Amino acid sequence: MSAATTRSRTARTPVPDRLCAEAVDLARAAAEEAAAPGEVGEHVAVVAEGDRVVTHYFECEMFGYRGWRWAVTVARASRAKNVTLDETVLLPGSDALLAPEWVPWSERLRPGDMGPGDLLPTEAEDLRLEPGWTGETVEESETPEVSGELADVVDTEDAELTSRQSAIGRGSIASVAEELGMRRARVLSRYGLHAAADRWDEEFGPKTPMAQAAPATCVSCAFLVPLTGSLRQAFGVCANEFGPADGHVVSLAYGCGGHSEAAVMPKPPTPAPHALDTMRVDTYQLHPERDGGSVPDETDAHADDLGHS
Secondary structure (H helix, E strand, O other): OOHHHHHHHHHOOOOOOHHHHOOHHHHHHHHHHHOOOOOEEEEEEEEEEEOOEEEEEEEEOOOOOOOEEEEEEEEEOOOOOOEEEEEEEEEEOOOOOOOOOOOOHHHHOOOOOOOOOOOOOOOOOOOOEEEOOOOOOOOHHHOOOOOHHHHHHHHHHOOOOOOOOOOOOOOOHHHHHHHHOOOOOEEEOHHHHHHHHHHHHHHOOOOOHHHHOOOOOHHHOOOEEEOOHHHHHOEEEEOOOOOOOEOOEEEOOOOOOOOOOOOOOOOOOOOOOOOOOOOOOOOOOOOOOOOOOOOOOHHHHHHHHHHHO
């Protein structure tokens, strides 16, 4: 057999085996056994999967599985007349109603989803965090001494002594780290700070409608509680119980009508209306009035004539 003949036979579409294609009743019985009563519909198709291997498709009448089909595969051994059952599965069709694609919980989580008792693990390589300063190893000489009376009590109760770290001395690295808030296993990274600042600025920032209509910004408000660290330069916490941002982190450029100095702030002067009125039509007399003084009297005209003569 030539290579071309082998390729042509391999690439050809298999023809459904006659005995397997006629085993509709066997396939239906297998589908009804796997499904609940009344969930197997009409026979819709027969597809050849290979030599003497055929799959029968039946409509699915199960509620909520629109477009799905029961697929029952049967096969027959070479030179055998008995058709045997291979497998029974429920498969979606081209117009099947499918569930949305599965998304990991870390991507589904949204702000406000956590409730009492929920735990949110943080990834080891979280970009929002970076290692902090955990402190130096405590030397044995720095451990506090235990009195003899306490040692006797411990020995009596068969307890273990636990050494505690000595108080942090002023000017040490530990005191500086404690003051800066760095004496933790992990602290916020620069990326974490910027991400938090963007969220806070979007909700309580200078571009919000409330800030645009405010009489002044939060930087001059007595209800602003400043933050510590680098965020102090741009954010604080609102302590006005009647303000819209009470208990929230607000931008120093944010503002609202509850500003502490809003009652004593002078109102800006209102500009006077424009004096020019182009919508009104002015009327003028074609002939001057005698009472107005613009028409000369007859006696005046006679006196002028005598003077010229």
